[in-house]
Amino acid sequence: MSRNHHEDSDAALLDILTAPVKPTPKVFARRDAALDPLLIAAAAASGPNVTRNHYHHDFFPGVALPQHEGSWDWTKFSGGDAADRRRLTYKSLQAPRRQRLHEELEEGKENDPLDLEADPLKSADNIPHSAKKRRSSIISPATEVKPRAKVASTLEHVAPSPVPALPPVEVKCMARTRIPTPHGPAFLHLYHNTRDTKEHLAIVIDPAQLSDHRGPVSAPPIRSRTLDAVWEGETEMDRITRGAYVGRLSATSQKVSEPVASISPEVNPDIPSPLIRIHSECFTGETVGSMRCDCGEQLDEAIRQISLPITVPSPSPLLTGPTTIPGRGAVVYLRQEGRGIGLLSKIRAYNLQDLGHDTVTANLMLGHQADERGYEIACAILRDLGLGGVAGTDEGEGVRVLTNNPDKVEALQKEGLDIVERVPMIPRSWQKRDPSLVAKKPTLDSNPYIVQHNDDERVAGATLIGGNAVYGDDLDKYLRTKVVRMGHILPLWMEEQSV
Template identity: 35%
Template sequence: MNLSSQHYEYVMSMPEVSRMTCTRIPTDHGDFQLCFYTNTLDDKEHLAFYMGDIANAGSVLVRVHSECFTGDVMGSRRCDCGEQLDRSMAMVANAGVGVVLYMRQEGRGIGLLDKLRAYNLQDQGFDTVDANLMLGHEADERDYTLAGLMLEDLKVASVRLVTNNPAKISALEAAGINVAERVSLEVAANNDNAGYLLTKARRMDHFLPLKPASNQ
């Protein structure tokens, strides 16, 4: 195979995203634009939630949030996802400019069914990492290629990334995104998620300035 053929195969294998439509969504934090994306990598529809003039802007506040039905929708106390999503939207609203990407990567990429099975294993005493491994998955199977492409499509020049996960920073930088700064997203542990958060800090190297667990 010659170099031109190799280059052709590389270009053809690169995933693409398509912004299908955007619409105004009024929220308790203010008015956002919600953009619906399709892509050539998976069969999921990923979303961009943004506020302000982000095109060609630098140091844009960005949260790449992975879908969590139990936390985001049902208010589950087993994780910190719903609280992180709400706080991220509030941070963007306070800044006046920013993006929340909502990536359909339930359960750190293992899907809702196996996430619920992992919860059952956690109730038997295994932590979140071991539960995933026991189900035949990696500890974290998320991919941020599409997130990087969506930020490029939105013409975001550089980001202030709202995350406690160093792997997310590395993945976005590998996808070509200029991460100018990490912005901490502090959490308040409760009795149901304290062990989960501790595992993320100890076994997944998350930067988590954990506060004492509350009974609420």
């Protein structure tokens, strides 16, 4: 079949499709298969394969609009309604981005202002910035344009949307109960809050609450304001069930507590401020007994130190010598596994640590910050317990914080917590080292990690590690990273070996 014959056939087919009146039929040679003009029009006008790189052939509505008069017989098509056809008008999306952006601004569209000078892949605050190199092979020098400065100047008048400030955190103690620990009695408080859906805890050490008889020297009780408050529609048994009682609860002692007064009670200036610890949850270190970290040891050590008796001067000259009162304070237990990245990411970070990365780098490689914890909820819990108060005021008691982390102290102070002292927490294994062996290379016979440590003697404690010490190479790498990369205030015992 000749080329001219094909052209004649195509022209005749186009006349059939576009002519308002059916033309006089012409006889022309068939192709390999008969072509249905309705099928061609329907495939071109609509369908799932039409993308922004295609366009709608507006021959006539065809089968895409069955209600139209020409949808069944194309010879009856009279052009249709112009408004209907405007809906099929194609608008190119392939214009240059700066031209489209300029058109959108002129049309008054409420687009979010774009900072074109900013790096969209901006790293986290604690990741050092790296210089970006542009690939010269993508745009040749002859065709390269610089639209950034011009477009940015166009957007200067658009103010960025302010980030809405989160409301202050509110906490409520839902329940309180007595728990015996290897270090003495404690009160476990469970809190709900308005910031997240987690159930955070407070372990309050205040054995004086179990006694109805106060000695010559006494400190004010550490009680929750929201727990002792009277809730609507509850009975006395409801209050006792959730822990709003005083003294020791028993079958014969069921004294309901009174709401805590808003005015802080007077505090004996000779009694040290309560000792507190803000502790983040660590399933691996506390429950499994992992020795990659010392979290389990720290939790037990915090409860032990807070429970130690306090020696205070005698208030009366008739009494000879100092007197002692039970230790008092609290451990706020936050559900912030893995410095806030969660247990799943923490387990993955462990594998990266086995590949040679430290804890900080492993977190960054997983897309997290080195430390994602927050302490707003902890401060709200402490204030509910009457601890921490507000710096520079007489509200509540000041606290001594048991930590080596200066960032944690700074974060607590930003929340208005009144911190009177930072108490260091030295790892137990470091306390038991033999100084004469630290400078030497450890061997099986002389290992400074396990001096004075006997695995056969199990010391009772609050976690799986208990009163024993965590030790090993993994722990030393973990602690060294805390000191070198996170600024924890600890003497770096193994510095001489690491050089």
